Amino acid sequence: xxxxxxxEQVLTNARIxxxxxxxxxxxxxxxxxxxxxxxxxxxxxxxxxxxxxxxxPGLIDLHTDHFEKHVLPRPGTRWNMLAxxxxxxxxxxxxxxxxxFDCVCVGVSIKHPERREIFRPMIDAVRExxxxxxxxADHIVHLRCEVTDEMVVDLFDAVADHAAVGMMSLxxxxxxxxxxxxxxxxxxxxxxxxxxxEAEADAHIDRLLSTQEYLVPKNRIExxxxxxxxxxxxxxxxxxxxxxxxxAAALGIxxxxxxxxxxxxxxxxxxxxxxxxxxxxxxxxxSHSGNVSAAELAAAGLLDNLASDYVPASLLQAAFRLxxxxxxxxLPAAMATVSANPAETAGLGDRGRIAxxxxxxxxxxxxxxGQPFVxxxxxxxxxxx
Amino acid sequence: xxxxxxxxxxxxxxxGAALHLANAEVVxxxxxxxxxxxxxxxxxxxxxxxxxxxxxxxxxxGELxxPGLVDLHTDHCERHAVPRPGVxxxxxxxxxxxxxxxASAGITTVFDSLVVGLRDADQTRRDLLGSIMAAVEKGExxxxxxSQHLLHLRCEVTDPTLLDQIGPHxxxxxxxxxxxxxxxxxxxxxxxxxxxxxxxxxxFDVPEDQVEARFKRDAEASRTFxxxxxxxxxxxxxxxxxxxxAHDDETLEHVEEAARLGMxxxxxxxxxxxxxxxxxxxxxxxxxxxxxxxxxSQSGNVSAIDLVRAGLLDVLASDYVPISMLAAxxxxxxxxxxxxxxxxxxxxxxxxxxxxxxDDRGEIAxxxxxxxxxxxxxxDHPVVRTVYTAGKRVA
Numbered sequence: 001x002x003x004x005x006x007x008e009q010v011l012t013n014a015r016i017x018x019x020x021x022x023x024x025x026x027x028x029x030x031x032x033x034x035x036x037x038x039x040x041x042x043x044x045x046x047x048x049x050x051x052x053x054x055x056x057p058g059l060i061d062l063h064t065d066h067f068e069k070h071v072l073p074r075p076g077t078r079w080n081m082l083a084x085x086x087x088x089x090x091x092x093x094x095x096x097x098x099x100x101f102d103c104v105c106v107g108v109s110i111k112h113p114e115r116r117e118i119f120r121p122m123i124d125a126v127r128e129x130x131x132x133x134x135x136x137a138d139h140i141v142h143l144r145c146e147v148t149d150e151m152v153v154d155l156f157d158a159v160a161d162h163a164a165v166g167m168m169s170l171x172x173x174x175x176x177x178x179x180x181x182x183x184x185x186x187x188x189x190x191x192x193x194x195x196x197x198e199a200e201a202d203a204h205i206d207r208l209l210s211t212q213e214y215l216v217p218k219n220r221i222e223x224x225x226x227x228x229x230x231x232x233x234x235x236x237x238x239x240x241x242x243x244x245x246x247x248a249a250a251l252g253i254x255x256x257x258x259x260x261x262x263x264x265x266x267x268x269x270x271x272x273x274x275x276x277x278x279x280x281x282x283x284x285x286x287s288h289s290g291n292v293s294a295a296e297l298a299a300a301g302l303l304d305n306l307a308s309d310y311v312p313a314s315l316l317q318a319a320f321r322l323x324x325x326x327x328x329x330x331l332p333a334a335m336a337t338v339s340a341n342p343a344e345t346a347g348l349g350d351r352g353r354i355a356x357x358x359x360x361x362x363x364x365x366x367x368x369x370g371q372p373f374v375x376x377x378x379x380x381x382x383x384x385x
Numbered sequence: 386x387x388x389x390x391x392x393x394x395x396x397x398x399x400x401g402a403a404l405h406l407a408n409a410e411v412v413x414x415x416x417x418x419x420x421x422x423x424x425x426x427x428x429x430x431x432x433x434x435x436x437x438x439x440x441x442x443x444x445x446x447g448e449l450x451x452p453g454l455v456d457l458h459t460d461h462c463e464r465h466a467v468p469r470p471g472v473x474x475x476x477x478x479x480x481x482x483x484x485x486x487x488a489s490a491g492i493t494t495v496f497d498s499l500v501v502g503l504r505d506a507d508q509t510r511r512d513l514l515g516s517i518m519a520a521v522e523k524g525e526x527x528x529x530x531x532s533q534h535l536l537h538l539r540c541e542v543t544d545p546t547l548l549d550q551i552g553p554h555x556x557x558x559x560x561x562x563x564x565x566x567x568x569x570x571x572x573x574x575x576x577x578x579x580x581x582x583x584x585x586x587x588x589f590d591v592p593e594d595q596v597e598a599r600f601k602r603d604a605e606a607s608r609t610f611x612x613x614x615x616x617x618x619x620x621x622x623x624x625x626x627x628x629x630x631a632h633d634d635e636t637l638e639h640v641e642e643a644a645r646l647g648m649x650x651x652x653x654x655x656x657x658x659x660x661x662x663x664x665x666x667x668x669x670x671x672x673x674x675x676x677x678x679x680x681x682s683q684s685g686n687v688s689a690i691d692l693v694r695a696g697l698l699d700v701l702a703s704d705y706v707p708i709s710m711l712a713a714x715x716x717x718x719x720x721x722x723x724x725x726x727x728x729x730x731x732x733x734x735x736x737x738x739x740x741x742x743x744d745d746r747g748e749i750a751x752x753x754x755x756x757x758x759x760x761x762x763x764x765d766h767p768v769v770r771t772v773y774t775a776g777k778r779v780a
Contacts, residue, residue, distance in 0.1 A: 073706050075587060077675070077683065080712075082766050087490070087708040090780075094485030134768050136489075192590075284472065311468050313482040317475075373481060373529055384770075385489070385780055 008035070009381055011362070012042040014050035017057070017335050019353045027055055029360040032380035036356055050364055054372075056335060057354050058098025058361030058379065059315050060342040062167065062235075062276055063142060063257060063307035066091060067102045067126075071118060078118070081125035086134055093136035093385045095312040096374045098361035099343075099351060100137050101167050102126055106155045107146030116151075120159060127164040136377065136384035138361075140166035140346075144237070147172050147219040148211045156223055160230060167346060168227045169235035169257055170220055170248075174208040178238035178260060179291075224251035233346045235276065242267040249273065255345055257307070260291035265302045274345045275302055278309035279318035279338075294318075298327055305342045316365070320372045404755065404776050407438040409445035412452070414735050414748040417726050422450060424755040427775030432749055445759055449767075451730055452748050453493025453756030453774060454710050455737035457562060457630075457671060458537060458652065458702035461486065462497040466517055473509065476520035481529055488531035488780045490707040491769045493756035496537035496562050496741060497521055501551050502544030505589075511550070518557055525559065531772070531779035535561040535741070539632070542567050542614040543606040555621050562741055563622040564630035564652055565615050565643075569603040573633035573655060574684055584684075619646045628742055630671070634659040644668060650740055652702075655686035660697040669740045670697055673704035674713035674733075693717055693724065700737045711760070711767050 012026040016037060025039035026047070070084035085102075092100045104122045105115045126139050141164040145152050159165065172178060175186035183205065190201045227234040235255035236248035245267040248256065256268040257276040265275055277294035286293045297303040303322075308315040315338050321327065322334035343352025351359040360381035365372045377385035404424040411420045411432065421442065423431040438444045465479035465486075480497075487495045499514055524530050536559045540551055554560065567573065575581035578600070585591040591599060622629045630650035631643035640651065640662035651663035652671045660670050672689035681688040692698040701717075703710040710733055716722070718729040731748070738747030746754040755776035761768045772780040 073675075074683070077679065079706065080678070083678075083708055083712060086766070086768065087486070087706075090489030090708075091482070091486050094482065094489060094780075132763050134763055134766070136770075280468070280472070283475075311474065311482075313478060313485075317478060368527060368529065371475075371478065374485075383778075385485075 007031075008044070009360075010042050010044045010047035011050055011055055011364075012044075012047040013052060014055040014364075015052060016055045016354055017331055019336065019340060019355065020332050022331055027354065027362070029362075029378075029381040032360055032382070034354060034356050034358050034360050034362075037354060053375065054363075054365040054367075055354070056096070056363045056365055057339040057352060058137075058359075058363055058377065059096045059319075059338045060099040060346070060348070060352055061092065061097045061308045061312075061315055061338075062101045062305060062342050062346060063103055063169075063278075063309060064088075064092065064097075064100055064312060065103050065310050066308070066312055067104070067122060068118075069310075071122060072114075078114075081121045082129055082134070085122075085125045085129045085139070089129070089135040089137055089139065090385075091312045092308075093377050093379075094374060095308065095314075096316045096363045096365065096372075096377060097308065097312065098137050098363075098377065098379045098384075099140070099348065101140050101142035101346065103142045103144050105144045105146065106159070107149030107152040116155070119155070123159050123162050123164055127162060130164065137379060140164065142167040142169065144169050144171055145219075145223050147216045147223065148174050148208050150211075150215060152219055153222050153226075156226060160226060165230075165232065167233045167235070168223070169237045169255075170223055170253070171237040172216055172220075174212055174216070175205055176209065178240045178244070181240070181260075220247075220251060224253060228252050231347075239264040239268065245271060245273065259297075262292050262296060262300065262302075265292065265297050266300070269302050274304045274341070276305040276307050276342075276345070277303055279306040279314035280309050280311045282306065282318040282321055283311075283314050295327065298322060298329070303337060305345050306337045307342075316363075316372045316374065320367070320370065324370060404773065405439065405442035406445055406450060406757070406759075407442035408436060409448055409450035409759070411450045411749055412726055412730050413750060414731055415727055419447070422749060422755075422757065424757075424773075424776040427755055427777070429749060429751055429753050429755050432751060449758075449760040449762070450749065451491070451758045451760055452734040452753075453532075453746070453758055453772065454491050454714070454733045455494040455741060455743065455747055456487065456492045456703045456707075456710060456733075457496045457650075457700060457737050457741050458498050458564075458673070458704060459487065459492075459495060459707060460498050460705050461703075461707055462517060462521070463499060463513070466513060467510075473513070476513075476516045477523055477529075480517070480520045480524050480534075484524065484530040484532055484534065485780070487703075487707045488772055488774075489769060490703070491711045491758045491760070491767075491772060492532055492703065492707060493758075493772065493774045493779075494533045494535070494738065494741075494743065494746065496535045498537040498539055498564075500539045500541065501554070502541030502547040504541065504544040504546075505591075514550070515554070518554060518559075522557070522559055532774060535559050537562040537564065539564050539566055540614075540618045542611040542618070543569060543603050545606065545610060547614050548617060551618065551621070555625060560625075560627060561743075562630065562650075563618065563627050564632045564650075565618055565648070566632040567607060567611055567615070568633075569607045570600045571604075573635045573639070574653075574686070576635065576655075577685070580684065615642075616646055619648060623647055626742075628740065631668075634663065637662050640666065640668070650700075654692075655682075655684075657687050657691065657695060657697070660687065660692050660695070664697055669699045669736070671700040671702050671737075671740070672698055674701045674709035675704050675706045677701065677713035677716055678706075678709045689713075690717075690722060693722055698732060700740055701732045702737070711758075711769065715765070715767055 282294040364376040644666040735747035759771040
């Protein structure tokens with residue numbers, strides 16, 4: 001096996017998935033970058049035999065909530081942040097993800113009232129672990145801003161200039177629209193999650209509804225302006241109507257993540273916004289909450305990016321699912337939804353495809369019964385898994 | 386690619402190219418020294434002292450070289466199979482994700498722990514047991530895992546259908562550990578009724594007005610059929626040569642009963658008294674690594690560190706956090722607790738392997754399976770970057 005300092009690494013006898021075709025051949029890596037792709041074998045001594053397995057671009061995941069799960073492994077248990085980011089990192093790398101946008105929630109939600117306390121230490125941990133070379137994948141923080149929280153702009157300001165931050169999204173988890181069109185269902189969840197009485201839940205809902213008139217629009221405008229000023233990719237979350245899209249586009253938002261209706265997705269596409277859907281949704285064949293499915297958007301040609309959401313290994317599974325007969329995309333087109341497209345959506349020009357000059361973030365993948373199985377992961381040509 | 390291709394490839398892969406790791410802080414069962422480890426055909430063939438890096442050897446740069454960890458109890462496989470309440474993931478994909486998580490945490494042999502006898506679960510949840518067991522078997526058969534997987538069935542004796550449920554699974558080829566649990570109020574994990582009530586309501590979504598009825602029902606089970614079930618399950622396992630663990634022992638009577646039935650392991654004892662009694666009867670005591678890392682038990686019972694200080698802890702298990710195992714191991718070697726690094730590592734490898742009935746692994750010694758970890762310390766955080774199972778790099 002070539003050592004980490006070897007000038008050249010050669011992966012041969014591979015099925016290489018390029019941006020527009022699959023080539024049987026050899027990939028040459030130099031100085032952490034992809035140097036050359038050639039069809040056919042290699043006579044270079046020490047070439048690594050891929051035994052006919054796929055070599056794929058490392059995946060780019062724009063939205064994973066998994067870091068928080070490692071921080072809070074059980075209700076009431078808070079784990080060491082650095083240890084948690086390492087555990088999360090290993091899971092992402094094992095899922096084939098070489099660039100991950102770790103979601104950190106800015107502002108509270110009904111599920112996790114403790115988020116105001118943990119968001120800052122989570123971001124610090126990502127930066128420290130990256131700086132100390134403790135991680136397998138590249139990590140960038142995605143700030144999920146809850147616009148119904150009256151403190152959200154202040155909370156954002158406290159962390160926005162953090163070196164680890166590279167993306168943001170605007171969420172509005174008030175009942176009556178977007179993810180929670182059914183107010184009664186929202187009331188039940190609120191009572192259960194926050195352990196509130198019916199009267200308390202109603203007061204909570206009234207407060208959330210009252211934010212819609214003034215606070216939410218104001219927060220959206222201020223946050224989007226701050227994001228643009230810093231050059232962050234900005235996504236709007238759970239868009240439900242064409243109006244939501246018009247509103248987002250007016251704020252200069254370029255991405256819609258998890259739109260809940262076909263109408264919203266189409267409006268987004270028509271106005272040049274990029275669409276992100278959850279990979280678990282595609283793998284499971286439908287949304288958790290009964291909204292438009294990723295498969296429907298794929299069929300309508302409206303699916304630009306997939307994100308792993310709450311299951312790290314779902315990303316690669318979903319890409320292979322898109323390339324199966326039921327969806328019928330070519331493997332390169334399917335892979336683009338988890339590599340080239342998210343790189344473009346997030347403005348990362350140095351990665352996302354197997355092409356000379358780009359970062360050598362690569363996966364060796366075999367399939368068993370059509371399901372992908374990650375054997376080896378390289379980041380910057382260095383084996384990390 | 387079809388399954389046959391994968392199998393064929395494995396058969397044709399070189400049986401185990403030689404591996405030579407040099408300039409490492411080698412941790413054996415007795416001591417730690419700067420040295421080299423040589424592997425052939427997946428087995429350790431030489432362990433030598435000295436700082437040089439011979440030609441062809443990999444320079445470990447002074448990093449720690451530990452035996453791969455052996456985890457007798459992790460609940461994590463179930464979590465990957467149900468990533469969110471009500472969401473069921475493909476069991477093989479779930480097992481593969483779980484495998485990667487444990488391997489990257491330095492665990493090279495894992496006993497996937499699955500609960501049998503969830504009295505209040507629906508049929509979907511119950512069916513999960515068989516499908517996870519089948520997936521683990523398939524993953525092992527096809528060589529899809531980085532670590533080696535065995536099964537640990539956790540049997541809840543307050544479920545009246547327990548014996549019917551466990552029967553079909555007792556001859557599973559990967560079943561290597563059985564534990565016997567009894568979750569009732571007022572004893573073992575939950576001596577405090579208020580605390581148990583809180584757990585049921587918050588963690589298990591039991592409606593508050595049904596808690597009392599449930600307490601009553603479980604207490605009745607405990608008085609009537611539970612003792613018979615405990616004995617039956619233990620006997621079924623013993624007939625197959627499978628070690629049996631008692632779970633959450635609290636009193637002298639609990640330990641006496643377990644010892645009388647021939648159980649050899651006491652898993653997560655809740656009092657110092659029970660741990661002492663287990664030691665006197667030659668039973669092996671296991672505690673959860675999260676308990677060490679968090680500095681105490683979540684339910685307020687005896688802490689793992691107290692047991693270590695009393696010289697009563699034999700084995701660590703990752704319980705619900707895979708990465709906790711290595712962190713806890715290194716924590717126990719810090720000055721205020723005072724185990725040597727070898728003693729601490731033995732808890733997570735050699736002793737665990739032995740308690741699980743595996744004598745081919747668990748320490749860096751000639752003739753043992755080459756399950757090895759390279760660990761770099763960043764301040765007090767262990768960073769695992771390179772993991773070998775049977776001499777082959779897997780993570």
